[in-house]
Structure formats: structure tokens, C-alpha cells
Amino acid sequence: MTLADNTTRAAAHSREKLTEAQQVTAILITVLLALVAWGVAVAIWGLPGLYIPALCTVPVVFACLLLLTVGR
Numbered sequence: 001m002t003l004a005d006n007t008t009r010a011a012a013h014s015r016e017k018l019t020e021a022q023q024v025t026a027i028l029i030t031v032l033l034a035l036v037a038w039g040v041a042v043a044i045w046g047l048p049g050l051y052i053p054a055l056c057t058v059p060v061v062f063a064c065l066l067l068l069t070v071g072r
Helices: 003-045 047-070
Strands: none
8 A cells, every 4th residue: 555545545534524524514404494494484373383394294204114114
């Protein structure tokens, strides 16, 4: 192994970590925006703004659980 090989591997490794950090940041921002949107819905429409989005997520979570048990 040469110094160039080590440098190339280190650069690739740092790119992977940067990509992972960007993915985590994107996920956290998405979750935060969803919570803010839900809070705005509650502020505008009151109680229906609280429970209707929760009811809409039930089929989505159920489908995710089914996909997890199937193994996809």
C-alpha cells in the first residue's frame, strides 16, 4: 500500500461520513417540519387538526410494519 492509497481511502471514508451526516440532518429537518406543520394545523383548526393527521398515519405505519415483517 502506498500513501496515495491511504489518502484515497481516507477521502472516500470522509465522504461517506459527510453523506451520512447530511442524511441525518435531512431526516431531522423533515421530522421538525412535520411537527411544526402539525402544530400549525392545531392552531388553525383546533382539535380536528390534532387527531386527523394522526388517523391518517395509521395506514402508513401499518403498511411499514407489514413490509418489515415480510422482510423487504
